[in-house]
Amino acid sequence: MGLIERILSLFFDDGRNVIRDTAEVFRENSEGAALREAHLRHSTLRQFAAEFATPRPGPFDRVMNGLNRLPRPLLAFGTIGLFVVAMVDPIWFASRMQGIAVVPEPLWWLMGAIVSFYFGARHQAHSQQFQRSIAQSLAHVPTVIGNTRRLDAMRAGPAPGAPDGPVVDTAPNPALAEWQNTRP
Template sequence: MGMIERMLGLLFGNGRNVVRDTVEVFRENAETGSQRAQEVQVQAMRQFGAEYSVARQGGFDRFMDGLNRLPRPLLALGTLGLFVSAMVEPLWFAERMQGIALVPEPLWWLLGVIVSFYFGARHQVKAQEFQRQIVGTMAHVPQVMDNIRALRHLRAESVGVADTGNNAQLTTAATLPDRNAALEVWKRAGQE
């Protein structure tokens, strides 16, 4: 019994656990690890709370914090607004999109750089293509102007805008009902 007692005393004696101490060299003690993780979490939350504490901020700091929070919601709501305007007033929306078609490519690049920079991304613009893109964009001006004129002509704000005039062929085509292939198949199936 004395030999076993000395052996256990060697391993677990003097208030130490040699096995545990040896294992902890290769594997973290789970209880100690969770205590450290809790301390880190508590410190992070304290720091976060102190950073956003309104009590120690002045009026200018609060204004700038509010201003810095605006771009993301404005971009998201503006994009949704474009979809709504396209559904509610398609001709108005089409006219605006024709105007956007005239924006030169390098200006789109610049906008992309600004937005990308704001959201943390990097973007490079190739200076050699700058002049070529401007010329290419300006070549579209006559076509865009024709499209705007055609869109304005389509406005249904006055009486008689759908008048076919003296065109007998167009009048006949407008008064004849359209052919409905699904309805014809259904009618034929009912007759059989």
């Protein structure tokens, strides 16, 4: 017994497992990874909960949120308004466009950079969501192809040995009979 005990204590001594420790050099411990993932999710949810736990204290935050939501609609409606004004009063519109024509090019570059940075983050988020939806759609392709092939086979005609008409189950249904007997 002493020899076997010494060999086993070599591998499993002090609560350590040499085989497991060696294997973890080549492959991640899935239980540890799951614990780290659970901790990350818990921390994220706790952070979100802390953000929304207390109501915003005053009208300043509401005003700032409102101002942050204004640029996109103002740009969209302003552009539409320019088209309307160009049709209603072309002379007034042309005089305003002459003023815009004298804006120096560096100022246009600055305006383009500001607008690009403002809308760039939103575009990036939408682009990533679009790519995720494409990947989810592509994951369904094999199922769709299989379903299409089965439908095409049904359209071509009944399978050999299939009955001519619809299949109807004529076996008695005890639950249905009992229900019909209990109705007045």
